[in-house]
Amino acid sequence: MIQITPHMKILLSVEPVDFRKGIDGMAALCRKVLKSDPFSGCLFVFLNRRRTAIKILSYDGQGFWLCQKRLSKGRFNWWPTKGQGVDKPLDAHELQMLIWNGDPFHTQAAPMWRKIPA
Template sequence: MIQVTPQMRILVAVAPADFRKGIDGLARVCRDVLRQDPFSGYVFVFGNRRRQAIKVLIYDGQGFWLCQKRLSKGRFPWWPHSESEATDRLQAHQLAVLLSAGDPTAAQGAAAWRRVDGGAPE
């Protein structure tokens, strides 16, 4: 089982992926199109052309996981658009919203980093 944690670095591919590809094909997309190392520990998220399915590729140190979710009705309403970038970044809580067919940009969450103040007098 894969647990999405706040420390995970998540990249969403902007362009649709060919969903006939498996682990090796998507790992090549990571290298050639996204310019990222598929062994880097990033969580790579791909969508198909009709936005009815999502594939998630992750390397856990021992091997690759490839997960797919296909909606039985409707489409994923949000997907990043960029003329210049091949990827968009998401936070862990945003990925959970995306996988639930929601809009991750509307998801509110705590800041990824915040200063811890020891309460010492100044």
């Protein structure tokens, strides 16, 4: 099981992808499109063209995890626009909101804690 923690790096792919791809195809997208190393431990989030499903790819040190959520009804309401680059970083609570088909940037969550420099 993938545990999403606040210190994880999460990258959301802006462009929809072909969900016939498996782990190797998604890892290739990470390298070619997102210019990121799929072995980095980062969570990579992808959307299908119909906006009915998301896939999350992650490497845990031993192997890859590929998780998919398909909505039983409707489409994912929020996704970044193409003018914002090829990827968008997310925080852990924003990904949780996205998984539940919410808008991660219009929620009322506590601000991220930052250590105050001495």
